Amino acid sequence: MTGDAPVRIVVADDQEVVRAGFTALLGTQPDLLVVGTAADGSAAVRASREHRPDVVLMDVRMPAMDGIEATRVITAAPRAPRVLMLTTFDLDEHVYDALVAGASGFLLKDVTAERLFDAVRVVAAGEALLAPTVTRRLIGEFARLRPRPSGPSPLLEALTPRETDVLRLVAEGLTNAEIAARLVVGEETVKTHVSRVLRKLGLRDRVQAVVTAYETGLVHPRLSR
Template identity: 45%
Template structure:
């Protein structure tokens, strides 16, 4: 069972997200918060697999809450709820190493997919915002996230895997594409993250985008 702490200052949004997550029998919302500080306390108490955090909340916002959850070593993944208007927040979230981004106005199924991906140690970008996030990040950071020398240390197979991560494929999908078992794909992804010195698949996707490794 994937356990979730949900935080949003709007009660109607919490009700809606909880209902979406409840439609998956493998996901349980164990606690809800109306602000970031409460979300941190609940995550500390419940030790969930994923914290689903609204970006904009009064007092402690979702990104400050994400940073504090990480600092406390709680070990849960972070899935950010956002809108296209949140450019500055998206940049902060990427810098903090958030594992997933889902649009409140998108397909509700994406929330489930995001929770599953982040709980499994992966990352998730809502398909409608994936390219926007990458474009936004690279516009705000004129220097590449990782220099070309680090990318050059990757094997040809690792470069291919990095490109597919950048395209948003899961480990299972990468395995099908390259005719590899999922365990081998996980090993390749871990090696790529280590060599590039990035925190997660979202940041790896940015590197793939910056260095032109996305598949045609």
């Protein structure tokens, strides 16, 4: 997305009424443009390649290829669009898998129109759509489902000590303001460090940063108390 061009969107859902509803809602905004729709994951992959959207609204459960596998395929491509998952349940196990697969966030299907618009804009701008509370729940899933890494990965050697500290705090679910308070620096400084971490590690957003921090062993999840 560049300049004043609208955010280009593909809507993928196996229910026609959902596709039509989201398409109609998004069409009311001058800065949002639905360029394609898809009724299953395979069609979502094709639509993404054909229309080159900025954002794909992706249902988790679809025939032929589910939303998780479609997300994995779409986000593996060069200059991939952001994927925003649509689900009926608040961070269920399928959404967790989708975040690991490369999704930038999730929305419940009963989302309000304004929340939908804001979510698409946030994700298109390169931010992750995960509240700190959701990040902490994602961490809990790592504690429950993932094997504990043996130690930090050489991948993290590209980071400075301060960038490593910032990544560790991002992985703990802290907001930029909370990180700034913890490190006694300005919030803009934290944003700069986060941007550098993402760039150096080749990550799209904070969701991937959380995943990377745990998978490389930088942070070990605490089991529920």
